[in-house]
Each structure stands twice: as structure tokens, then as C-alpha cells.
Amino acid sequence: MVAGKVKKPGKRGRKPAKIDLKAKLERSRQSARECRARKKLRYQYLEELVSSKERAICALREELEMGKIPSEIKALLTGDEQKTPQSGSSTKTSKNSKNISNNGQV
Template identity: 60%
Template sequence: MDYEVTEVIDESLQSERKESGKRGRKPGRKSGPEKVDMKAKLERSRQSARECRARKKLRYQYLEELVADREKAVLELRTELEKYQIWAQEIDSGKFPEEAADILKEFGIVKPE
């Protein structure tokens, strides 16, 4: 069972909608009695584009600095991780690293001799 949907629209409402339903400027009309000077409009557009490019450049610089800082932090953490892995290997082999003992003394976990 297929049904076909048909709409019945009152013609008086439809004609009102056509006239009042359109939005935006009408073609061929100027924006009031004061016509916008085209040179001034172009200059504002250029200035806006310059400011946009400057903001974009600053944003990229900020992001590049942020990435560089994060990469530096990652490298520091990797070196620290490698140091702890070496300590763990030394402990597993029966040696206790001097640096680890110094850190434990510093935090008060092991009393100084």
C-alpha cells in the first residue's frame, strides 16, 4: 500500500510567503543613500586579511613552541626512564646503585650510615 502525500496550500498564503519569505539583499539595490566607497571597502578587506595572517603566524609560533617544550620534556623523561631501567638491571644482578642509595637517603627512606 503506497500512499501519495499531496499538500494543499492556500494560494493567498503562498503569494504572501513569496514576497515576505525572501531574506537578504535584493539584487540591484544599493545599501541606502550612503553608497559604500569601493576603495575603502577593499582597503578594509586587505587590512582584515593582514591581521588574519598575523594572528595565524602568532598562533603557529605558539604551537611550535608548545611542541618543542613537550618534546624536550619527553626526552628528559626518556633519559630518566633509561636511568631507572639500568638501576633495575643492576639491582637484579645483585648490585645496588650508588645514585639510588643517595636518592633514598635524600628522601629519608634509608638512614645515613
């Protein structure tokens, strides 16, 4: 007796349903067919994705060979991005130095 309830002897849980073996096998086969179909579609999608990316890469390589390089890419390739001034950090330091000098004068 647990918490005022009487335990019934026997198995717990769902009772096994009397499923026809042929129906069960057919459901399993259908599930396998659907799985193979999904797998085939997934592989087709991935192959199309890879081929489109390869075409894009080839087009970009041709542009590079012909000399049509955008200025942003040229800057990255030559390392000119380090020469550009970093406005964010310089403005912060100049504001801080002004605040310090103003605080000293008050």
C-alpha cells in the same frame, strides 16, 4: 495577491549600499593583515607547544635510561597489573553468594 497582501514587483531583500570601492578594498586588506597576524601567532604557539613536549619526552627518556622508573610505570611495563586482585568484581560475587545462601535458609 497572497493572504490578503498585494505583492510589489521588483527585487526582494536588502538594497545594495553605495559603498566606496576604495573603502571596501582597504577593509579587505585590513582583514587580510589581521588574518595573517592571527595565523602567525597560532603557528608560534603550536611550535612552542611542540618544543615543550619534546623537552618533556627527552627528560623522561633520560630518567628511563638512568633507571629512575616509578613503580606504576614498572608495573605497566612488566605486566604486573594483571596480578593485582580486582576487588570490585570479587566483592560483588561474594555478596551475591551470601544473599543466595541466606535466601535459601529463610
